Amino acid sequence: EADIYQTPRYLVIGTGKKITLECSQTMGHDKMYWYQQDPGMELHLIHYSYGVNSTEKGDLSSESTVSRIRTEHFPLTLESARPSHTSQYLCASASPISTEAFFGQGTRLTVV
Amino acid sequence: SQKIEQNSEALNIQEGKTATLTCNYTNYSPAYLQWYRQDPGRGPVFLLLIRENEKEKRKERLKVTFDTTLKQSLFHITASQPADSATYLCALATSRGGNTPLVFGKGTRLSVIA
Numbered sequence: 502e503a504d505i506y507q508t509p510r511y512l513v514i515g516t517g518k519k520i521t522l523e524c525s526q527t528m529g530h531d532k533m534y535w536y537q538q539d540p541g542m543e544l545h546l547i548h549y550s551y552g553v554n555s556t557e558k559g560d561l562s563s564e565s566t567v568s569r570i571r572t573e574h575f576p577l578t579l580e581s582a583r584p585s586h587t588s589q590y591l592c593a594s595a596s597p598i599s600t601e602a603f604f605g606q607g608t609r610l611t612v613v
Numbered sequence: 614s615q616k617i618e619q620n621s622e623a624l625n626i627q628e629g630k631t632a633t634l635t636c637n638y639t640n641y642s643p644a645y646l647q648w649y650r651q652d653p654g655r656g657p658v659f660l661l662l663i664r665e666n667e668k669e670k671r672k673e674r675l676k677v678t679f680d681t682t683l684k685q686s687l688f689h690i691t692a693s694q695p696a697d698s699a700t701y702l703c704a705l706a707t708s709r710g711g712n713t714p715l716v717f718g719k720g721t722r723l724s725v726i727a
Contacts, residue, residue, distance in 0.1 A: 534714055541622070543719040544657075544702070559714065591656050600645060600706060602715055604656025 504528050507592050507605035514582055514612055522577045522608045524592030532595040533575040534602065537561060537588050544591065550575055582612045615640040617718040619703060625724045626693055634688040634721045636703035641716075643705040646679055646686050651700045651720065660701075661688075693725045 505526040514520055526533070531552045536544040536559075546559030550569040564586075566578050575594075579586055589609050593602040620635035636646070645664045649657035663670045663679040663686065670677045676689040690697050700722045704715040 536717075541719070541722075543617075544717040546714050546716070549714050560716075593656070600647070600662060601659040602647075602649075602657075602704075604658070607654070607656050609654075 505592065505594055505603050505605045507590075507608050509608060510606060511609050512611070514610075516583055516612055518582050518612075520579050520582055520610075522579075522590055522592075522610070524575045524577070524605060525573050526575075526594045526603070527573060528594060528596065528603065529572060530594035530596050530603075531572065532597070533569070534593045534595075535559075535565075535567060535575070535577050536591045536593065537563070538591055538607075539588050548577065582610075584612045586610060586612050615716070617641075617703065617705060617716060619701075619718040619721045621721055622719070623722045623724065625726060628693060628695060628725055628727045630693055632690040632693050632697070632723055632725070634701050634703075634723065636686040636688070636718055638684050638705060641684075641705055641707060643681075643707055645706055646677075647704045647706070647715065648675075648677055648686075648688050649702045649704060649717075651702055657702055657717075690723075693723075695725045695727050698723055698725050 508523045534549045538544045545561040547563045548567040550556045591607045592605045616639045618637045647662045648660045651657040661677045674691045678687045700720040702720040704717045
C-alpha cells in the first residue's frame, strides 16, 4: 500500500460552497499531482507540483486552485462548487528518480 | 491532436486464457509507457514500465511490449484469474527526465470469467 492519503473519501455539498480536498504523502516525494476522473473515463490532469512553492495547471480547465507549502501536503480548493464539479478527484505522487506514480484512494465529490 | 486509445472499453475472457490489451497513441514521442490497474472506487496502482528503447518487459504473469514504430503497446496477462478483473490503464510520459506528468488512456475493463 502506498503512503498517500486523501480526505474525505466522499463529500456531498451544496452549490456555491467552498471546499478543500486534502492530500498528504509520507514518502517525501517532490512530485505531486491532482487528476479528475469521471466514471468510465480517462484521468485528466488538473494541477501538479514539482516541489515546495511550485504549482502548475494541467490540461483540464478547472476553477480549482492548489498550494504546496510543505512537501507532504498538496490540498485542492474549489472556491465555489458547481454541479459540473461532481467527479472523482485523485491525488498522486512520485519521487524525483522514479517515474512510477502512487495514487491515493480518491475523493468522490457530489455537488447538489 | 495528441491521443491515447485503448482498444476496447471492455474485454471478457475465460479463466486460464491470456488477456491481451492494446494501447495506441498518436502525436506523442513517449520516453516511456506505464500500465496501471484500477479497481472500482480506488486509485490506480502501478504495474509495469517500459522504456522507448525496450521491446519487452515481464513481471510474473504480466508482459508488456512497446513498438515505437507502430506507436503501440500490448499488455498481456497469462493464465488469467477472476482476481485479475479490473480496469487497466496505459499512461505515457514524454520527458526522459520524468518531468512531465503522465497522460492516461481511458482504460480497458477486463472481466475474467470462471
